[in-house]
Amino acid sequence: EAGVVQSPRYKIIEKKQPVAFWCNPISGHNTLYWYLQNLGQGPELLIRYENEEAVDDSQLPKDRFSAERLKGVDSTLKIQPAELGDSAVYLCASSLHTGAGELFFGEGSRLTVL
Amino acid sequence: AQSVTQPDIHITVSEGASLELRCNYSYGATPYLFWYVQSPGQGLQLLLKYFSGDTLVQGIKGFEAEFKRSQSSFNLRKPSVHWSDAAEYFCADRGANNLFFGTGTRLTVIP
Numbered sequence: 040e041a042g043v044v045q046s047p048r049y050k051i052i053e054k055k056q057p058v059a060f061w062c063n064p065i066s067g068h069n070t071l072y073w074y075l076q077n078l079g080q081g082p083e084l085l086i087r088y089e090n091e092e093a094v095d096d097s098q099l100p101k102d103r104f105s106a107e108r109l110k111g112v113d114s115t116l117k118i119q120p121a122e123l124g125d126s127a128v129y130l131c132a133s134s135l136h137t138g139a140g141e142l143f144f145g146e147g148s149r150l151t152v153l
Numbered sequence: 154a155q156s157v158t159q160p161d162i163h164i165t166v167s168e169g170a171s172l173e174l175r176c177n178y179s180y181g182a183t184p185y186l187f188w189y190v191q192s193p194g195q196g197l198q199l200l201l202k203y204f205s206g207d208t209l210v211q212g213i214k215g216f217e218a219e220f221k222r223s224q225s226s227f228n229l230r231k232p233s234v235h236w237s238d239a240a241e242y243f244c245a246d247r248g249a250n251n252l253f254f255g256t257g258t259r260l261t262v263i264p
Contacts, residue, residue, distance in 0.1 A: 043196075072251070081157075081243050081254030082197070095250060130196060137250050140204070141187060144196040 041065070043145035045131050051151045057119035060148040064113070064133030071108055072142060073116050074130040082130055088114065089137060118150075126152045157246045159255035166234050167263050174229040174258050176244030185247035186227040188218055191257075192240045200242075203227060214238070236262045 044063040052058050064071050069090050074082035085104070087095040090111035099106065103122070108114040118125055128149045132142040158177045166172055178184050185204050189197040201212025208220040218229045227244060239262045244255045 079257070081245075081256050082252075083254070084251050087251060132197075132252075140185070140247075141199050141202055142252055144189075144198075146194075146196040149194075 043131055043133055043143050045129075045145035045148050047148055048146060049149050049151075051153065052121055053153050054123055055120040057117065058121050058150060059115055059117045060129050060131075060150075062114045062116070062131030062145060064131070065143055067135065068133035068143070069111070069136045070134045071114050072132040072134075073106060073114070074132060076128040076130055076147070078127070085116070085129075087137070094137075121150070121152045123152050126150055157244050157253055157255040159242075159244055159258050161258045162256070163259045163261065165261040165263060168236050169233050172229075172231045172234045172238070172260070174242050174244075174260070176227045176229065176255060177225050178227060178244075178246045179225065184220075184227075186218075186220065187245040187247065187252070188212065188216070188227075188229045189243045189245060189254075190214075190240050191243065197243065200229070234260075234262055236264065238262055 046061050071088040073085040075085050076082045086099045086106050088108045091108050106116045128147040130147045131145045134142050156179045160175050187202045188200040191197050200216045201210050203210050203220045211217050216231050220227050241257045241259050243257045245252045
């Protein structure tokens, strides 16, 4: 069974440019999460989806970040415009449903903003 | 507010020595606790989890953890560390809907 797939693995952009990350969760997993991991820190939740609905986006900086999960399967996280402080790893995770127990994580997308 | 504390930022052990990584949680009467491992440039891999029942849980790669409600702790242990165990270890507590992580403990293994 395929795990959570993320792309790109690495992205280098200049500040003020846009960037997008893609995530394909494990088949059948209704809940999808985007986490932000700064260097030397634990992951912090950005947004959680139940199917196609964003049920918790309280930590998403909505002035520059957006996300979507059309059709309730794969998801895209976008930053526009990117700032230097956005350099981090963006992790996607999925679970069968909220409260289902463990989350399965992708390998992450490492963003460097110059 | 829910929080998970990992007091040790960095631990160095010799290969073959025993290991204990500390974790304290602060939320809920019934915590759902996890330990994840992250190798450099990789995502997080689940080592073990505790929901209820036996307070000593076994995980993959020879790891185990013990839930102690009286101490609000869920420490990770391994009797004999291998060089391949060098990585970052994260303790996490599942709140109502989300997973809250500690800041992690970086493990270095010396020959």
